[in-house]
Amino acid sequence: MLAKIISPYRDREYMDNMRRIALPIMLQQLTFAALNMLGVMFVGQKGETSVAAVALAGQIAFMVNLVHFGVISGAAMFTAQFWGKQDIPNLRRVLGLCLMFALLTSAIFFSIGQFAPEWFLRIYSKDAEVIRLGADYVRVFSWTFIFMGISASYIFVMRSTGNVKMPTVVGVSILLLNTVLSYGLIFGRLGLPELGIQGAAIAAVIARALECGVILILTYWFKLPVAASIRELTDFDLVFAGRVIKPMLPVILNELFWSLGITTYSAIYGRMGTDAIAAINIVGSIEQMAFVIFIGIANATSVLVGNRIGAGREDEAFEYAGHSLWLGITGGILMGLMLQLVKTPVLSLFNVSADVIQNAGHVINIVSIFLWVRVNNMTIVVGILRAGGDTKFSMILDGFIIWIVGVPLAALGAYVFHLPVYFVYLCAMGEETTKWILGIWRYRSRKWINNLASHVNGI
Numbered sequence: 001m002l003a004k005i006i007s008p009y010r011d012r013e014y015m016d017n018m019r020r021i022a023l024p025i026m027l028q029q030l031t032f033a034a035l036n037m038l039g040v041m042f043v044g045q046k047g048e049t050s051v052a053a054v055a056l057a058g059q060i061a062f063m064v065n066l067v068h069f070g071v072i073s074g075a076a077m078f079t080a081q082f083w084g085k086q087d088i089p090n091l092r093r094v095l096g097l098c099l100m101f102a103l104l105t106s107a108i109f110f111s112i113g114q115f116a117p118e119w120f121l122r123i124y125s126k127d128a129e130v131i132r133l134g135a136d137y138v139r140v141f142s143w144t145f146i147f148m149g150i151s152a153s154y155i156f157v158m159r160s161t162g163n164v165k166m167p168t169v170v171g172v173s174i175l176l177l178n179t180v181l182s183y184g185l186i187f188g189r190l191g192l193p194e195l196g197i198q199g200a201a202i203a204a205v206i207a208r209a210l211e212c213g214v215i216l217i218l219t220y221w222f223k224l225p226v227a228a229s230i231r232e233l234t235d236f237d238l239v240f241a242g243r244v245i246k247p248m249l250p251v252i253l254n255e256l257f258w259s260l261g262i263t264t265y266s267a268i269y270g271r272m273g274t275d276a277i278a279a280i281n282i283v284g285s286i287e288q289m290a291f292v293i294f295i296g297i298a299n300a301t302s303v304l305v306g307n308r309i310g311a312g313r314e315d316e317a318f319e320y321a322g323h324s325l326w327l328g329i330t331g332g333i334l335m336g337l338m339l340q341l342v343k344t345p346v347l348s349l350f351n352v353s354a355d356v357i358q359n360a361g362h363v364i365n366i367v368s369i370f371l372w373v374r375v376n377n378m379t380i381v382v383g384i385l386r387a388g389g390d391t392k393f394s395m396i397l398d399g400f401i402i403w404i405v406g407v408p409l410a411a412l413g414a415y416v417f418h419l420p421v422y423f424v425y426l427c428a429m430g431e432e433t434t435k436w437i438l439g440i441w442r443y444r445s446r447k448w449i450n451n452l453a454s455h456v457n458g459i
Helices: 002-010 012-044 048-084 088-115 117-122 128-141 144-160 165-187 197-221 238-271 274-290 292-310 314-347 354-385 391-416 421-445 452-456
Strands: none
Touching: 012 165, 012 292, 012 314, 048 088, 048 117, 048 128, 048 144, 048 197, 048 238, 048 274, 048 292, 088 117, 088 128, 088 144, 088 238, 117 128, 128 197, 144 165, 144 197, 144 292, 165 197, 238 274, 238 391, 238 421, 274 292, 274 314, 274 354, 274 421, 292 314, 292 354, 314 354, 314 421, 354 391, 354 421, 391 421
């Protein structure tokens, strides 16, 4: 057991590659999580209703992000392997398909945000004031969806080629600008008008538009591998598109089903009361900080494993995947302990009721216990199964288990047994436990290793 735990640290090549790819992603995620938590604190100064309104309005953005992630990570499993073979023309063709699906997704959710936000928010809350505030917020914020579809497509494909520094610098800079603008527009500081939570939405639109523009300018200015012309982005036939979309489709459905499951959790918490959803939203902002390191590890694992499968080094891909799982177990346990040390001073920063703080503290206790399990699940789905092209099993594991186990248990806890929000959250962890058992079994079977680059080229 001890040998397995220390094995990642003994493998110098693995650790050097992991640091090179993961550290910039971790920096970006750390900045995002810290500034997101700061943003929740800004909104929290306006009271529980504002926190709940932004949290529920954020569910539509969450679904957009998850479907985008499904499309883009589905494409990235190809681009990582094409980069391993130095096949730039096919890499750019896949980027074109990725952009097409991402923009289609953005257009659908933008339409909901513009024309039916109240309908969407009534799924999650019965509080008329929360729905009113949230709908106004969504109508402005939904303009970010188009910019996000373009930026995310280029950024994820850049990462699969090992270029993580440039998008990290841009992302961190834009997030800092977003936070400054949010502060000024929420509270009427820095010479800006006081717009409350609407100010946060306007700041997000400005920041995302700038991010998209800067990413595109730098990509084509420096002629990066993803600097494809319109002709190169659209230079694919139906046969090529079919070979790419077939394994991508389960990833897209996976993220769609999983995001619907997560938003169902939010609906369950929201209908338990405004205090319950406020507590969950506060914990979510803290939880993002805890996951910073592990998001970097999972994304780096995807690149490293995908590159090695594309290059025909399958045994090394399996070994690297195992190293990342052990990093997740040890790191998740240590991070859970750290959460216990910081939860009291961090929760004291939020200007909400004592009941909300108490519930949030209990939820953090549960987060601490299950953190290593959830970290491993993220690594298995994002970093291992998808990198190996095992998208059907990944869809079952991540997209179906939440509906078979997690949602029913949470609904029973809330509506049948009338448990407090932290025990309902504990019920939902049944999903994570089930996923971990099945995911480790799949990893050890090696059935997830598939050379997609060879398949697409008809080899």
